[in-house]
Amino acid sequence: MKYYDKDTVIFHNGEFIKAEEAKADLFSQSLHYGNGVFDAMRAYDTALGPHIFKAKEHITRFIEAAKTMHLDIDYNVDELVGVSYQLLEENGFTDAYIRPLVYADENMDLTPTKKHNLFIAAFRWDKFLGKDLLDITISAYTRPSPYSFNVEAKISGHYINSIVSIAEAKERGFDDALLLDVDGFISEGTGANFFFEKGGKLYTSQRGHIYPGITRNVVFDIAKSLGVEVVEGQYKPEDLNDIDGAFFTGTAAQITGINSIDKKPMNKDWENTIGCEVFEKYRQFVTQSEYDNYSII
Numbered sequence: 020m021k022y023y024d025k026d027t028v029i030f031h032n033g034e035f036i037k038a039e040e041a042k043a044d045l046f047s048q049s050l051h052y053g054n055g056v057f058d059a060m061r062a063y064d065t066a067l068g069p070h071i072f073k074a075k076e077h078i079t080r081f082i083e084a085a086k087t088m089h090l091d092i093d094y095n096v097d098e099l100v101g102v103s104y105q106l107l108e109e110n111g112f113t114d115a116y117i118r119p120l121v122y123a124d125e126n127m128d129l130t131p132t133k134k135h136n137l138f139i140a141a142f143r144w145d146k147f148l149g150k151d152l153l154d155i156t157i158s159a160y161t162r163p164s165p166y167s168f169n170v171e172a173k174i175s176g177h178y179i180n181s182i183v184s185i186a187e188a189k190e191r192g193f194d195d196a197l198l199l200d201v202d203g204f205i206s207e208g209t210g211a212n213f214f215f216e217k218g219g220k221l222y223t224s225q226r227g228h229i230y231p232g233i234t235r236n237v238v239f240d241i242a243k244s245l246g247v248e249v250v251e252g253q254y255k256p257e258d259l260n261d262i263d264g265a266f267f268t269g270t271a272a273q274i275t276g277i278n279s280i281d282k283k284p285m286n287k288d289w290e291n292t293i294g295c296e297v298f299e300k301y302r303q304f305v306t307q308s309e310y311d312n313y314s315i316i
């Protein structure tokens with residue numbers, strides 16, 4: 020996949036510049052030790068023009084997560100939402116994936132880095148997880164322990180866990196992996212939250228060992244509007260033996276249905292699941308133009 024070409028404009032340290040002309044420091048602490056913080060947003064083409072779904076929520080958590088790594092961002096939420104809209108305009112995008120990243124300056128120590136850099140890119144990314152319906156496996160790797168990492172922050176280095184789990188799943192012929200937490204309970208996917216359906220209810224892992232996604236919250240709202248109960252709890256792999264459906268949720272993944280888990284198919288065809296209904300509502304929700312907080316800055 021190509022993320023930029025000669026015309027692509029990015030936002031880098033206060034300026035809109037050509038992606039091809041941007042320079043980053045090879046001595047950056049982020050490159051060597053993974054100390055960067057990022058977020059992910061999607062802009063959808065609506066009747067009123069491009070709309071970045073839940074932009075304020077994304078930027079707020081980005082700024083907060085950056086603080087936890089001593090990478091304080093010099094912009095407030097409204098300013099960064101404005102920059103993101105301008106970036107779409109600079110690139111002529113209506114539908115796009117937007118990736119803000121704050122990364123450290125040169126520092127070969129493990130001490131907090133005083134100077135850092137802000138980078139925002141926009142590009143097209145339609146099928147994040149590759150296929151419409153996934154065949155997944157429960158990974159031999161577990162998610163990082165919340166006692167070792169702040170798992171509720173999107174820190175670049177955390178994604179090594181996702182990279183090794185996907186590689187291992189693919190080597191065994193699967194599309195992606197579902198990970199357990201360090202106590203053996205189902206946690207989440209490599210870059211998405213996980214839901215399963217049984218007896219007309221949805222089940223998902225409680226907070227603690229997961230990254231609590233914005234899309235996960237949107238699914239709670241949609242389920243409520245459909246009169247479907249969502250039960251948050253701790254589930255074991257055995258709880259997945261006889262289920263009606265399952266899906267991943269995330270800004271990039273959106274709602275991606277799961278075809279099988281460790282070769283065990285779902286009881287229902289995807290089209291007949293609550294997940295599919297949630298997916299359709301989600302598509303309507305993100306592309307509708309009447310939002311309470313609708314604004315193009």
Ligand code: PMP
Nearest residue numbers: 210211212230232233234269270
């Ligand atoms: N879990 C992980 C590990 C993720 O990387 C993501 C994607 N950011 C999610 C869950 C879903 O988060 P969101 O819905 O906010 O995109």
